[in-house]
Amino acid sequence: MNKVAIVGTGQTPVREHWELPIRHLAVEALLNALNDNNHAVTPQSIYVGNMLSGALSEQEHLGALIADYAALEGTEAVKVEAACASGGAAFRQAVYAVASGTVDSAAIVGVEKLTEMSGKNSSSALATAADADYETSLGLSFVAINALIMRRYMYEYGYEKEDFAYFPAIAHNNAQQNPNAMFHFAFDKEQYRKSKMIADPINLLDSSPIADGAAAAIVVPLEKARKMTNKYVTVEACEVGTDTLALDNRKNPIYLKAVERSTLKAINTAGMNHKNIDFFELHDAFSIITSLSLEASGFCRIGEAIKEVQTGRFNIDGQLPITTHGGLKGRGHPVGATGMYQIVEAVQQLMETAPSALQLDDASVGMAQNIGGSGATVITTLLKRTG
Amino acid sequence: MDIPRYWRLRNQRYKLEGSRCKACGKLFFPPRQICTKCKKREMEPYRFSGRGTIYSYTTVYQTSERFEKQLPSIFAIVKLEEDVLVTAQLADIQEWAVKIGMEVKMVVRKIYEEKQTGPIMYGYKFRPLIDVD
Numbered sequence: 001m002n003k004v005a006i007v008g009t010g011q012t013p014v015r016e017h018w019e020l021p022i023r024h025l026a027v028e029a030l031l032n033a034l035n036d037n038n039h040a041v042t043p044q045s046i047y048v049g050n051m052l053s054g055a056l057s058e059q060e061h062l063g064a065l066i067a068d069y070a071a072l073e074g075t076e077a078v079k080v081e082a083a084c085a086s087g088g089a090a091f092r093q094a095v096y097a098v099a100s101g102t103v104d105s106a107a108i109v110g111v112e113k114l115t116e117m118s119g120k121n122s123s124s125a126l127a128t129a130a131d132a133d134y135e136t137s138l139g140l141s142f143v144a145i146n147a148l149i150m151r152r153y154m155y156e157y158g159y160e161k162e163d164f165a166y167f168p169a170i171a172h173n174n175a176q177q178n179p180n181a182m183f184h185f186a187f188d189k190e191q192y193r194k195s196k197m198i199a200d201p202i203n204l205l206d207s208s209p210i211a212d213g214a215a216a217a218i219v220v221p222l223e224k225a226r227k228m229t230n231k232y233v234t235v236e237a238c239e240v241g242t243d244t245l246a247l248d249n250r251k252n253p254i255y256l257k258a259v260e261r262s263t264l265k266a267i268n269t270a271g272m273n274h275k276n277i278d279f280f281e282l283h284d285a286f287s288i289i290t291s292l293s294l295e296a297s298g299f300c301r302i303g304e305a306i307k308e309v310q311t312g313r314f315n316i317d318g319q320l321p322i323t324t325h326g327g328l329k330g331r332g333h334p335v336g337a338t339g340m341y342q343i344v345e346a347v348q349q350l351m352e353t354a355p356s357a358l359q360l361d362d363a364s365v366g367m368a369q370n371i372g373g374s375g376a377t378v379i380t381t382l383l384k385r386t387g
Numbered sequence: 388m389d390i391p392r393y394w395r396l397r398n399q400r401y402k403l404e405g406s407r408c409k410a411c412g413k414l415f416f417p418p419r420q421i422c423t424k425c426k427k428r429e430m431e432p433y434r435f436s437g438r439g440t441i442y443s444y445t446t447v448y449q450t451s452e453r454f455e456k457q458l459p460s461i462f463a464i465v466k467l468e469e470d471v472l473v474t475a476q477l478a479d480i481q482e483w484a485v486k487i488g489m490e491v492k493m494v495v496r497k498i499y500e501e502k503q504t505g506p507i508m509y510g511y512k513f514r515p516l517i518d519v520d
């Protein structure tokens with residue numbers, strides 16, 4: 001297998017892009033990535049990560065559409081879907097393609113257009129990540145499923161609702177410094193306490209906003225990257241773990257087994273241990289998921305993520321910064337694009353092109369983890385800087 | 388949900404019918420074709436008693452258009468007495484009275500009504516075993 005490197009990234013700001021169709025969002029990010037670092041790459045294959053184009057834009061078949069509009073007529077292109085983990089899943093396919101030697105360069109673009117329909121329709125479409133026959137068709141929303149996890153977690157480990165405020169507070173603090181983020185405001189504990197309840201105990205400030213956006217990256221064999229540029233990041237691992245779609249089918253619904261599976265695989269593949277990881281772009285769709293990700297990834301003991309966050313360990317200047325560009329909560333959650341935003345942001349940290357207030361000192365390994373549904377698909381990527 | 392799917396799910400929705408592995412006895416809801424424990428493909432239908440306790444719950448204030456009329460609604464994961472979890476809406480109870488560990492039993496109630504002229508979908512919900520008010 002060839003070792004794989006990322007030589008370019010691109011993104012659009014995460015916004016409600018009312019004026020832009022899904023194809024323009026994707027092409028914008030893709031072209032930015034192809035021309036990043038002053039080189040022009042012509043990808044031999046394109047992987048599009050997207051969840052809801054069929055449901056919301058009435059547009060499937062994104063692969064060929066995006067290849068065409070990016071002026072890459074004739075290029076192999078295909079859409080990859082794994083709910084909110086579609087971006088990470090597309091990245092994994094591209095890494096495979098390059099590592100196997102089948103192609104010499106591949107582009108990945110994660111894209112989502114949520115504002116094509118009303119918020120209620122977007123929420124119903126998003127809920128298709130869950131079990132249709134035994135969760136959503138009974139009236140369960142995606143937020144409600146996460147609320148069921150959070151309530152049980154609070155019960156088992158003895159936490160209060162307010163204890164969870166630390167996680168979205170970090171996300172919002174970091175997002176303020178990221179021009180591409182959706183939200184640019186901080187909040188205090190009182191605002192958190194008064195925030196509108198969506199599915200008790202999850203309130204609005206626990207919930208990542210669904211929005212429009214696209215993020216892209218270009219991967220090539222390491223040997224080729226070395227010849228092209230001195231600015232690249234290596235993909236040390238990109239590993240997938242799965243679990244039951246329905247939450248109630250799990251032995252322990254408050255432990256994300258697929259997070260554990262994909263993290264352990266990634267760490268093994270990379271030949272690393274937890275101490276090698278300098279920062280963690282995690283999938284904070286809801287505050288409770290941040291806790292569960294940190295615990296099942298092995299960064300905290302079970303039930304203790306909330307104690308750890310209070311020590312400042314996960315702040316931007318802490319020992320293991322998380323959601324350095326705002327995460328899903330602050331940057332925004334353009335569902336199928338989210339996994340690629342995480343990768344792009346991790347690359348920026350490692351290439352030292354992050355916004356100055358967010359730039360970590362001497363970060364050499366970053367972990368990005370993209371979660372689909374309430375933990376049914378998890379893709380963990382380990383990236384390393386060069387030099 | 389349209390009629391073919393509703394009809395297909397009738398044994399689950401009305402009878403809480405799952406499956407039982409003939410080889411190792413493991414119980415499943417919803418039904419499966421292969422046992423996740425012993426990997427045998429010898430399943431038979433199994434009807435759950437419908438008795439259980441609340442494992443977790445949530446009061447929902449925002450939902451899709453189809454279920455909006457019922458807001459606020461309470462959902463729970465119920466641990467059935469056969470030690471299998473099932474997720475459903477709670478009926479005949481106010482939020483303040485719901486507790487983890489509370490005993491509940493399955494009832495068949497209206498899940499939702501498709502517009503004004505569409506079919507009415509029924510299915511399992513859970514209510515307190517002992518009345519609370």
Ligand SMILES: [Zn+2]
Pocket residue numbers: 408409410411412413422423424425426427
């Ligand atoms: Zn069995």
